[in-house]
Amino acid sequence: MxxxxxxxxxxxxxxxxxxxxxxxxxxxxxxxxxxxxxxxxxxxxxxxxxxxxxxxxxxxxxxxxxxxxxxxxxxxxxxxxxxxxxxxxxxxxxxxxxxxxxxxxxxxxxxxxxxxxxxxxxxxxxxxxxxxxxxxxxxxxxxxxxxxxxxxxxxxxxxxxxxxxxxxxxxxxxxxxxxxxxxxxxxxxxxxxxxxxxxxxxxxxxxxxxxxxxxxxxxxxxxxxxxxxxxxxxxxxxxxxxxxxxxxxxxxxxxxxxxxxxxxxxxxxxxxxxxxxxxxxxxxxxxxxxxxxxxxxxxxxxxxxxxxxxxxxxxxxxxxxxxxxxxxxxxxxxxxxxxxxxxxxxxxxxxxxxxxxxxxxxxGPPHDALFWRRGVAAAVRMGDWKLIRVEGNPDLLFNLASDPGEGNDVASDHPEKVTLMKRRLAEWESELAPPKWTEGEKWSRNQVLKHQMHVQTRQQERKYP
The missing domain is CATH 3.40.720.10 (Alkaline Phosphatase, subunit A)
Incomplete structure (x- = not known):
């Protein structure tokens, strides 16, 4: 057995x-x-x-x-x-x-x-x-x-x-x-x-x-x-x-x-x-x-x-x-x-x-996709692939099976995957209600800054709550 x-x-x-x-x-x-x-x-x-x-x-x-x-x-x-x-x-x-x-x-x-x-x-x-x-x-x-x-x-x-x-x-x-x-x-x-x-x-x-x-x-x-x-x-x-x-x-x-x-x-x-x-x-x-x-x-x-x-x-x-x-x-x-x-x-x-x-x-997996969004920053995971989309930043794509630490952005190598995942994310977003409240400019700015590829060390990450 x-x-x-x-x-x-x-x-x-x-x-x-x-x-x-x-x-x-x-x-x-x-x-x-x-x-x-x-x-x-x-x-x-x-x-x-x-x-x-x-x-x-x-x-x-x-x-x-x-x-x-x-x-x-x-x-x-x-x-x-x-x-x-x-x-x-x-x-x-x-x-x-x-x-x-x-x-x-x-x-x-x-x-x-x-x-x-x-x-x-x-x-x-x-x-x-x-x-x-x-x-x-x-x-x-x-x-x-x-x-x-x-x-x-x-x-x-x-x-x-x-x-x-x-x-x-x-x-x-x-x-x-x-x-x-x-x-x-x-x-x-x-x-x-x-x-x-x-x-x-x-x-x-x-x-x-x-x-x-x-x-x-x-x-x-x-x-x-x-x-x-x-x-x-x-x-x-x-x-x-x-x-x-x-x-x-x-x-x-x-x-x-x-x-x-x-x-x-x-x-x-x-x-x-x-x-x-x-x-x-x-x-x-x-x-x-x-x-x-x-x-x-x-x-x-x-x-x-x-x-x-x-x-x-x-x-x-x-x-x-x-x-x-x-x-x-x-x-x-x-x-x-x-x-x-x-x-x-x-x-x-x-x-x-x-x-x-x-x-x-x-x-098979319980979910074919999982989604996240808070204001300017959103993400989707499909299988081993994960896309991060942040207003003002380039789209980021990672293969979590080979890169769980998300150190290697492969968006330029897989444009078709980026397109597919952004479409799935947009379809999900079309089903959502508008937010009933927001937090202010500080938090939006931190979302943009913390998702830039050059922010890598814990010391740098801690700068952006």
Whole structure:
């Protein structure tokens, strides 16, 4: 029996399991924030220890060509939460800054016409929780409590202090614990630990119910706040920024370990599908490392959009299995719903159910093309080929199979490929809605500058957030 037959047999077991058990699988989607691609042991890192995340990946399906829908936090999360390219509903930019013509500040958030993964699991009879960074807009209509989550322990803004604020803090930076209530700031200990506690406590209260958790850690997004003991653990790292980042990664890894252990302690580990992903590449400001990949957060280079990504479900999905075709965080919603045998009720999805492709990787890739756009910069991947198109810059073409670091632009050697891929990109763009807000000239200028071929070193990349 070859490995494809083994995988198929395991997935047949998933279906048999669902038929034989009244309790459907729990689902936990864990999302990290601004983590460097190479800052895990499983992705080649050696300086920072991540034993719990490494084990999570080793126990499941490791997607080696995985992507987010945007290289910055807010639109990337909008794509994941809806299973749809966020540009379809005008959610193209990161910072809620400047409403475009025809829109107001009240329109700057996740469109109320879109249904979230939380809504989908509520429809399926699951109890749902949103923990951590929300970043989907301010005001009640964008509140996670009204967007598919029965319980929340969430932060409206894109970041906050990991420590309690000493004075008055903006409401958007506070931790929301219901539609109307905020956590008293003096109850904050260390943010990463508090988010873990909230998820573990929810698991304990709902261990007899099918549950869905969206656990969106802020770490290791700035501000760079690490526990002193964890910084001391990494005192061999001379760069202070990198040392604090490593300390934040230590708390993150231990938190994920605690979540998994809570499932084991309650004999829920065989009944729980865990998805792990990062929201974009390592940031220019936090000491992260994207390893072999060019570019960082904010770019269409691989370092901006390529992420660690795995799905782990012991006994039901194959452990130690690598899936090499390109996939997207768009696929999280349809795949997890399929595992729960739930029906999606919403607008057409761009993501696909990955379970049949895992069962038979020889059946072809889940996507014939993946697309990205934020303002002046856009990209498309088709098979091994990737095109980057930026206003004011030459079109760039790379073969990722032979050049994963995107160091050799071959556009002039393959004009027919450039034409084809630009046409596919234009066809996709013709389906999109106009952006509801923009960010300003600084961010457009940085998009142009960071995608020039001469910007190659990490030091140069960090100049253009």
């Amino acid at each position: 070859n490995r494809y037959h083994v995988v198929a047999a395991l997935l047949i077991g998933v279906l048999a399991f669902n038929e034989a058990h009244a309790k459907r699988p729990n689902v936990i989607v864990i999302l990290t924030d601004d983590m460097g691609y190479a800052d895990l042991g499983v992705t080649g890192g050696s300086q920072i220890l991540t034993p719990h995340i490494d084990q999570l990946v080793a126990d499941g399906v490791n997607f080696t060509n995985a992507y987010v829908t945007a290289s910055v936090c807010c639109p990337s999360r909008a794509g994941l939460l809806t299973g749809r390219y966020q540009q379809r509903f005008g959610h193209e930019f990161n910072n809620f800054a400047i409403p475009t013509e025809g829109y107001t500040a009240d329109d700057m958030g996740l469109s109320v016409d879109e249904r979230t993964i939380g809504n989908a699991f509520q429809d399926a009879g699951y109890v749902t929780q949103c923990v951590g960074k929300w970043h989907m807009g301010g005001g009640s209509k964008y509140d996670p409590s009204w967007r598919g989550f029965d319980e929340v322990f969430a932060i409206e803004a894109g970041h906050r202090s990991y420590w309690p604020y000493p004075g008055n803090a903006n409401r958007s930076n506070r931790i929301q614990i219901s539609a109307t209530e905020l956590l008293p700031e003096e109850q904050v200990t260390y943010l990463t630990d508090d988010l873990t506690d909230a998820a573990v406590e929810f698991i304990g209260r709902h261990q007899d119910d099918p549950f869905f958790i969206y656990l969106a850690y802020n770490a290791p997004h700035g501000p760079l706040h690490g526990k002193e003991a964890d910084k001391e653990f990494y005192d061999s790292i001379s760069d202070s920024k990198r040392r604090t980042y490593a300390a934040m990664m230590k708390a993150l890894d231990e938190g994920i370990g605690r979540v998994r252990q809570s499932l084991v302690d309650r004999e829920l580990d065989q009944d729980t599908l865990i998805v792990f992903a990062n929201d974009n590449g390592g940031a220019t400001s936090n000491g992260s490392d994207n390893g072999p990949y060019r570019g960082m957060k904010g770019s269409k280079w691989e370092g901006g959009i390529r992420i660690p990504f795995c799905m782990t479900w012991p006994g039901h999905l194959p452990g130690g299995f690598s899936f090499d075709a390109p996939v997207s965080t768009l696929d999280i919603l349809p795949t997890t719903l399929a595992a729960a045998e739930a029906t999606y009720q919403g607008l057409p999805l761009d993501g696909v159910n990955l379970l049949p492709f895992i069962a038979d990787p020889t059946s």
